[in-house]
Amino acid sequence: MTAARLRLLRLLSAGGATAVTALVLLHVLGTVVPLLSAVATGRLINDLSGAGPVAASAVAVVGLLFVDQTVWLVRDLVAGLVVTRVDGRLRATVRALTAGGLSLDVLESTGFGDRAARTVDNGRGLGRRRSPGAAAAGQLAVIFRMAGALGATVLLASYFPLLAVLLLAVSLVARMIVRRQWVGLIDTLDADLLGQRRLFHLSELAVSDAAKETRLYGLGHWLAMRFRAVGHATYGPAWRQLWTVLRRQWITLILVTGAAAAALAVPGRAALGGSLDAGQLVTCVLAAWAIFRITAMGPEAYDIEYGLRGSEAAAELVRAYGRKSGQLTAVPDRPPVVKFEDVVFRYPGEPRAVLDGLTLTLHPGETVAVVGENGAGKTTFVKLLGGLYRPTSGRITVDGTDLAELDVARWRRRLSVLFQDFVHYPMNLRDNVALAAPEFSGGDDAVREALERAGAGELLAGLPDGLDTSLWQRGAGGQDLSGGQWQRVALARTLYAATAGRRVLVLDEPTAHLDIRAEAEFHERVVQRVDGVTTVLISHRLSTVRPAGRIVLLSGGRVTEDGTHDELLALGGDYARFYTLQASAFGGPR
CATH class of the missing domain: 3.40.50.300 (P-loop containing nucleotide triphosphate hydrolases)
Structure with missing residues (x-):
């Protein structure tokens, strides 16, 4: 597990040196400032009793509070930037892998599908997203949270060594119990990734290509019931386990309550006995509270476990299917x-x-x-x-x-291939043709020539914006085409690729x-006019x-x-x- 956590920290290198350095410095401030605040607040309490200048102590407390709140706000912004960059780098790697030379039998396999799902899963169902970037940033936050707890333990130990060690031990045990309970939900969710993909496809049916038939045949109710049934089957085990986890919180509640009572009782008794003044009492209580902070399973703790599996899945994809350079023959x-x-x-x-x-x-x-x-x-x-x-x-x-x-x-x-189930790209006419050879810089003349050879000259002339006409039927201002017109556009796409050098x-x-009539012209218009290709x-x-x-x-x-x-x-x-x-x-x- 330690090696996995170290791999998470190494992911931070994709966040950019400046942003990551700033994030580390902010975490250092976020660790030190609460400890200084505990000491400064205790001194302010004593100064209010006439032991010293109140103004200087008040300024120190207010200044530290301002710094703490500023660090908290800025740290979230910087962490968000780092997370976005790390996730962007990882997703770009996976996209390049899946869009590269992998065969369809690999892409359609359960093993590849499960790994890809873990890599890009948005955490739908429990309100968490599987973000390796968030996991890396969360791991950094946990390290400094632990460092803050150790610093608070040292501060409290200067007054009550045994109490300090006891509170730290109880806090670590409580965190371990809570972590084990909540992180177990991830295993339950990962057990049915196929069900999660089925939910996605069912949700797409109502708004994508099946939308017409869904409405025409009155399938809305059936679709909703099917979605509900698959949703219960997929997420039901996790919901039941969630309820079990909630019922078992009494274990940590007893531990933390007992530790909190000791954190108040021991310094309080010393203060009543005269061996601890009011300022020292406040310092001890604040130090104890800083130790207790590690028991809280904040979102970063869950993000670590959830995102860790996403980064491991991405690494497995790269190891299993990444292309090794220098082993492939040129074409x-x-x-x-x-x-x-x-x-x-x-x-x-x-x-x-x-x-x-x-x-x-x-x-x-x-x-x-x-x-x-x-x-x-x-x-x-x-x-x-x-x-x-x-x-x-x-x-x-x-x-x-x-x-x-x-x-x-x-x-x-x-190759230039026109499949039977060719794609209707939701973009303008120019891009629908030129996408076949994005490396070719033939310009609009080559696009128009391909459309003319495919018999789509009249179609181009009748479009309101010519090559700039949007063919996205679901977008505002988009224009759809008939089946025959789309066929000619797809033909033009294929011919454009041949012009670009596809052999x-x-x-x-x-x-x-x-x-x-169009079929009769096809061979003369299309096939006979393509030279130098098979x-x-x-x-x-x-x-x-x-x-x-x-x-x-x-x-x-x-x-x-x-x-x-x-x-x-x-x-x-x-x-x-x-x-x-x-x-x-x-x-x-x-």
């Missing part, structure tokens, strides 16, 4: 040869393999269409290509190098929200992929047919059957 800038070599993949916890022996080569500069029935593994293929998951067995190579050995973050900067272009169901088209609408130079059919988790449209029709296999069915349904040509 070539030219269009690569990508090979899937007998790749098998199953999602964590799933017995069935989605891809089962997939072998496929993507040659530089070609346009390949990947088709198949729903569940054939087309989208999983894209996720593996992007390094979002790693194969269960087999391997994926880029110019002969295993993808697992590449710098995944750099590899992804060579592998992946389009997953790129015409799902487009009408028949293009992968994924679609269940075979009319979209018909012009592709090469079509592969996935079935049973592997490639079962591979060729041009005419070659696959002549083969008379599953592709020919699927195409004939779709053509007859829509009256299209064979």
